[in-house]
Every structure is written in C-alpha cells, then in structure tokens.
Amino acid sequence: MPITPNQGSTGGGTLVTINGSNLDNTTSVKFGTKPATNVTQVSASQVTAVSPSGTGTVGVTVTTPGGTSNPVPFFYVGAPFKSSLGTTSGPLAGGNTITLSGTGLSTATSVSFGGVTTSPTVVNDTQLTVTVPAGTVAGPVGVSVTTAGGTNNGLSYTYIDDPTIGTITPTSGPTSGGTAVTITGTNLDSTDSVTFDGTAAPFSVINSTTLSAVTPPGTAGPADVVVTNPAASDTAVGAFTYVASPGI
Secondary structure, eight states: OOEESSEEETTOOOEEEEEOSSOTTOOEEEETTEEOEEEEEEETTEEEEEOOOOOSEEEEEEEETTEEOOOEEEEEEOOOEEEEESOOEEETTOOOEEEEEEESOTTOOEEEETTEEEOOEEEETTEEEEEOOOOSSSEEEEEEEEETTEEEEEEEEEEEOOOEEEEEESOEEETTOOOEEEEEEESOTTOOEEEETTEEOOEEEEETTEEEEEOOOOOSEEEEEEEEOSSOEEEEEEEEEEEOOOOO
C-alpha cells in the first residue's frame, strides 16, 4: 500500500494519496494513532487524506468494514530554518547563483524571491544553491524556502540596477593623484569600487546619484573611470586626464 508523498510537515496538512486494494467503503485513515482529515474515496484502489500533525516516523493505516491494513511508513519533516545567504544582493536581471545555508533543507522544492519562485539544487541538509530569478524593481525582497516540512521566511535579498556614469568633475588633475572628483550618474548608492585607469580610488557615496572620489597616482594621458556595484560596472572611457607636472 504505497502512499505519495511519504513525507510531510510536522504541522500536518499534507494531502497524500494511498494506493492499494479493497479500499472500498474506507471508514478511517490513521497516521500512527491520529486520524487523518478529508478522507476521500477515489476508487476501490485509491484513497486520499490529509495528514494530521505529528513527529518522527508513523505507520499509515486504512480501515474498512473488512478490517485494518498493514501500516506504511510516513515521515514527518520539520520546517526549514534558514541562517544565511551567501550573497545578499545582485543584478535586477538575476541569473547569478547564490548559496543558502540552514537546516532541514534536504527536501526543498522551491525558493521564492519576492514571490517569484525557482527550483533549487540541494547540496545537503544544510545547504542549497539557487539561480536568482529576475526581479521586477530594484530593492529588497523577502526570500522563502519551501520543503516537505513547510515554508520558512526571514531572509532578504536586494536587487540592484546597473550603475551609470553621467559626468565627472573636474576632468583632469596631476599624475601625482589627490584630485577630489565628483561623479554623478544613477544607481550609485550601492557602489563597491571606483577605479581610474585600473587603479582603485578611495570614494564616498553621497547618494544614489553622486559619488566623491580621490584620484590615485596615474600616468599622463586619458584614463578610463569605472564604477562597479554588485550588479555590473560602467566605464567612462578616457573621462579623466592625468596631466604631467612641468619641468625646467
């Protein structure tokens, strides 16, 4: 008498299908000693029922006027517990793979990012990997994991738009570096690096449209300015010119 699925939440509520023979006129279905609810006679060989709450492994039995069947094991699974996301932000377009850690994850069937669900890859009971789906708007969304034991919420993931560079002021300075530069654009509040000709520059985020940076030393001539956030990078080609000091 196989049952599908053979595992479910400790809180109950799992709809199971029981297949067997001589199931006509079923009077009750029990999970261990607890009666199931919503018992439905589908045919002489099939019954459906909703599991009650429980723990561990219990025997499922069907009772008809002819007697009680042999027990078939059903496994109660606790709700998952999520402890962390390996990466907490990424591009609005999605497509990046992140790791989710916790417990009770071995039966995970889906992960939801702000209501958009995707199928994870189960590594083991404490770890999943999942490809982040595309978001609808930039900003934080809730992350939930659904397993045979239920759904657990509590983590947040932030979708980030690609940065863009608009203007750079001033546009030139000495090769020795040290020039205070204002960079304007869009989606700059999540910036994690600014480079001048490949060399990292110290910077401060003013707001989503403005950065302040200090040029590192460089070589005379035009230099590319690159602003990077967790979503992508934008390059202003030759936007800053290093000027050599005069010599006599």
